[in-house]
Amino acid sequence: MIKLVNLEKSFDTKPSPTFVLRRITLDIQAGDFVTIMGPSGAGKSSLLSILGMLDGEYVGEYWFNGQAVHGLKPKARADLARSSVGFVFQQYHLLDDLTVAENLEVPLSYRNLKSGERSARVADTLDRFRMVGKKDLYPNQLSGGQQQLVGVARAVIAAPALLLADEPTGNLHSEQGREIMELFRQLNRQGTTIVQVTHSEENATFGNRVVRLKDGWVVG
Amino acid sequence: MSTLMSDLGAAWRSVRRAPQFTAVAALTLAIGIGAVTTLTSVLDMLLFRPPVAVEAPERVVRLFFHHRNPQFGEWRNSSVSYPDFTDLGGATSFSSVAAQYSGSVSMGRGAEAAPASLAAVTGNYFSLLGTSPMLGRLLGPDDDRLDAGVPVAVLSERLWRTRFGSEPGVLGRTLPIDDQSYTIVGVAPRGFDGGEFDAPDLWVPLTGAAHRMEGNEEYRTNRGWYFISLMARLAPGDSLERAAAEATGLIRAGRSDSTTVNGFQDVQFGPVLAAAGFDFSATAALARWLAAMSLLVLVIACANVANLMLARGLARGRELAIRKALGAGKGQLVRQLFLEGALVAVAAGGLGIVMAAWGGALLRGYILSAAMAERFTIDFRVFAIAAAATLLAAIIASLVPALQVTRSDLTPVLKEGGRGSGFRRSRVRSGLVVAQVALSVLLVIGAGLFLRSLRNILAIDIGYDRDHLLMVDADPAVAGFTGERTGQAFDAMVEAAQNQPGIESAALNYGEPFGWSLVQGFRIPGRDALPKFSSGGPYIQRTTADYFRTMGLAIQRGHGFTDADRREHPAVAVIGATMASRYFPGQDPIGQCLMLGKDARDCTEIVGVAEDGVRYSPREEPQAIYYVPLPPPSAETRHLTLFLRTRGPSSEIAEAVRSTLQTAVPNLPYVRVRAMNEVLEPQYRDFRLGSTLFGLYALVAVLLAGLGLYSVLAYAVRGCMQELGIRVALGAAPASLVRMVVRDGMQLTLIGAGVGIAGSLVAGRALASLLYGVPAWDPLTIGVSSATVLLATLVASWLPARRAARVDPMTALRSNS
Secondary structure (H helix, E strand, O other), rough: OEEEEEEEEOOOOOOEEEEEEEEEEEEOOOOEEEEEOOOOOOOOHHHHHHHOOOOOEEEEEEEEOEEEEHOOOOOHHHHHHHHHHHEEEOOOOOOOOOOHHHHHHHHHOOOOOHHHHHHHHHHHHHHOOOOOOOOOOOOHHOOOOHHHHHHHHHHOOOOEEEEEEOOOOOOOOHHHHHHHHHHHHHHHHHEEEEEOOOOEEEEHHOOEEEEEEOOOOEOO | OOHHHHHHHHHHHHHHOOOHHHHHHHHHHHHHHHHHHHHHHHHHHHHHHOOOOOOOOHHEEEEEEEEEEEEOOEEEEEEOOOOHHHHHHOOOOOEEEEEEEEEEEHHHHHHHHHEEEEEEEEEOHHHOOOOOEEEOOOOOOOHOOOOOOOOOEEOHHHHHHHHOOOOHHHHEEEEEOOEEEEEEEEEOOOOOOOOOOOOOEEEEHHHHHHHHHHHHHHHHHHOOOOOEEEEEEEEEOOHHHHHHHHHHHHHHHHHOOOOOOOOOOEEEEEEHHHHHOOOOOHHHHHHHHHHHHHHOOOOOOOHHHHHHHHHHHHHHHHHHHHHHHHOOHHHHHHHHHHHHHHHHHHHHHHHHHHHHHHHHHHHHHHOOOOHHHHHHOOOHHHHHHHHHHHHHHHHHHHHHHHHHHHHHOOOOOOOOOOOOOOOOOOHHHHHHHHHHHHHHHHHHHHHHHHHHHHHHHOOOOOOOHHHHEEEOOOOHHHHHHHHHHHHHHHHHHHHHOOOOOEEEEEEEEOOOOEEEEEEEOEEEOOOOOOOOOOOOOOOEEEOOOOOOHHHOEEEEEOOOHHHHHHHHHHOOOEEHHHHHHHHHHHOOOOOOOEEEOOOOOOOEEEEEEEEOOOOOOOOOOOEEEEEEEEEOOOOOOOOEEEEEEOOOOOHHHHHHHHHHHOOOOOOOOOOOOEEHHHHHHHHHHHHHHHHHHHHHHHHHHHHHHHHHHHHHHHHHHHHHHHHHHHHHHHHOOOHHHHHHHHHHHHHHHHHHHHHHHHHHHHHHHHHHOOOOOOOOOOOOOOOOOOOHHHHHHHHHHHHHHHHOOOOOOOOOOHOOO
16 A cells, blocks of 8 residues: 655755655555554654655655655645545644534545535444534543544544554553554454554554654664 | 832833834824824814913804795805894893904005905904903904094914014004005914904904995995804803893894895804804814714724734733732733733824824814914823823723633643634634724725715816816905996906916906806796796806806807997897706797896897806706896996916916916005816815825725734634644645635624624714715715725735645644644
8 A cells, every 4th residue: 555665854954964764665555553663753753744645845755555646746645645544643633613523524624525425424423433422512621532532533534545643642541542542453453554653562562563763764 | 009010010021022013003003093183183173172362262152043945945154234233232141242254355565465364353352252462452342433543453473473573563563455554553362263263364343344345334234235243252140042042032123124034043153163163064074074083993903903912912821821820810910911002002192192293284284274273282182182092092902802811711721732712713803803894894985985975076067167267356446446447457457367378368257156146137028937946046147258268168059248248238148058948948048038137128138058157066056147248347346357268277377377467457456366176176175085084094994904804814823823734634725724714804804894884874874964976875885895895804814824825734733832
């Protein structure tokens, strides 16, 4: 599904460029549950941003389902990301002024879906994640775990082929974190390819593969 | 006290830390405060400021005479006859009644002649007002007698200063005015104008002046000659109601035998300030409207700054939350924020006074008379107005947002990763933007209505060629020309004018458009009844051969007069087109007979029909006007007006023509030469003023509203960068982010426009009397005005929207905001 070939990212600094990612070559198959680990500053979040097609400033090759992402113009890249990628954030990043149901609908509003279909998908997702009773609550009325649950639901409501999670349990206590990771495992079993960034060795056990980064290099 | 000083110090430090914000906020408020201070001080001078050197002005009244008549409707005028004045001498509710009339005169003769404005007053005028002289003495009853000897004059301080260099030795000097010499006996106090809108240059006794004007004392008994206005001081303890009732009874009794009652109803009073009375109600009404509009501009400016203060306050949520956690009460937080805003408002107030002093001079010169504008000073009244405006600004612009910010729950701000409360969805912020847009729409609609009124009235065809016409007023009789020699004097002026480069033709007329005209009825043989015009008449003009060509009035049928007509004076007439269509519908008026005057025996034959020319106002009802050849000079026709047709724009050669004519005849009094556009200008003045000032205010309001909306959206975009980043991460295209921000702004704008339109429909009823040819609810004006404001706010929304579209999701998601 994903093929990275000699991918590098750097910032122009003096006297010499600062590299964030060094010659990353990586294959991810459809259905994989990959964990990216490494110390702070290793380049984990940067790699996730590139995989999520949020960042186009790099050199090297990035193939997604046979398509050369590295050759796409920003608009085309954004279109591909919209249709294929879902994001889960450490800080949930829910929209405070919207209810749970409205937050779920946001990604659907950026796809060409009719209002009726959007409503139907929101209802399905609320049901699937057992959040129907909370659909009219605002994020500040939910616990951290519940907010992240909404974040995950929002990430998958558009049925992306690839789910990216950046420290998804970083702001949760262990019980809540475990629940989220179980959910990821379930989604992966249902066919969603997942790439997560985490410091937690326990979280890494939920995946089937670990990629370790250090100073921008893949070291394991 | 020490707490207040400490808070002031903290406020000062906070304001200094944000110099750009402070400068923008202060300037914005200063515009509003300056506008309010300028217009309110103008209103104060017109309507409220007591006149200089008038004792107990609240006890002095101007008399107005209310009439109702089936033909002319209802009206009030201040002019009455001398017998009416003497009738009021018996009133016990007045301690004194004075009469006056004013006019333009010539000081000096020949090349040294200069124009002056004169007030002829009865001997008790100054004592009624309780005025003391600045130099010498003022007029008294002994001066106001026919046998008083050499006539005397009192100068205004302005005339004394400009013409006599404030010389104390001016007393006893002789001053030639028209055909009479006056001895200067005193100087009125500086700034004294008797409450008049246009302060006179000098005062003379009425009796002598009226006698010289008429050549006899008929004015004392002629109840049909309305030429004076009256002023009275209420007797101690007497009420306005009793005085009005008594005066009404006396006037009614005096006029009971007269045929010139004209539907008199009652006597009404106006204040001693003429501008506040019925005669100047249009100017005063406009000034009131402009002051009200300036208040709207201030409110818009305050709303603008309030939103900025609100945004700034919320952005400082963490600081305020920490202060609260350290023990600050809500009142202390409110005081701190209010003091910061108040400091900005005080700076704005100072700047606003400077704007009122400098920038307001132009405005004052436009609305007030020259003397009044000259008298304006920045005194405690102006400071008081500016202080009130500043206080209002401080309350709206800083207290309201201070209360709102401290009402928000600041606790989540202290939590890690938490963001401040939603400025974007704040009802207060939305309300302030809606208010700004609504008020802007209101002002733009007002400006549009005035502009259309001005356009409508300028489009009225007055008949004359207004751009190529000069009107000359001269009185050779003052220089000693009488009888036939008057005609020779005018002929000399005509010849001198015709030899002037740039003059095409010249004509003399007895009567003056926009000035005065005579009524002379006629009979048409075989007709029992003739059409009546609501405008009165028919009006007669006596004129020379070149009149129609000079004035630009086309002869539509038949022909005009010839030079021979003036010498031989045949019984011929040219009638106006309206008169032709109403008196001779479906017929050819050429050759028809008019019997001029009650006792006419001979026929005056109609030889031509001329295009209609306006008689007194572009807005007048249809008029019945006819022309006959000017007869040989006589005492009756000494008051001729000379009209000149110019090749180029008449205003460009007016002064050159004046200089030529001043010396064309020896010893002439001041010759007044005016371009027709100058003569017309008072007709358009209020519309021009309204459209200019409303337009200016509207422009400022739209700019402020646009700036306000831009600032608010820019703040909002900056405040929700993370949200925008999230949306991009969730798949939002740049265009959808632009749409989101613009939609946010335009939703508020549309609501504001709706409120503004509704407001204009309500306010329009009061404005209707000031408009011409356009209803206050005109859909075209409302539509275009609203669209203009919407377009401006669309641009204001577009700029921050573009910024939103360029958000880098990675930067936004990493930010802590």
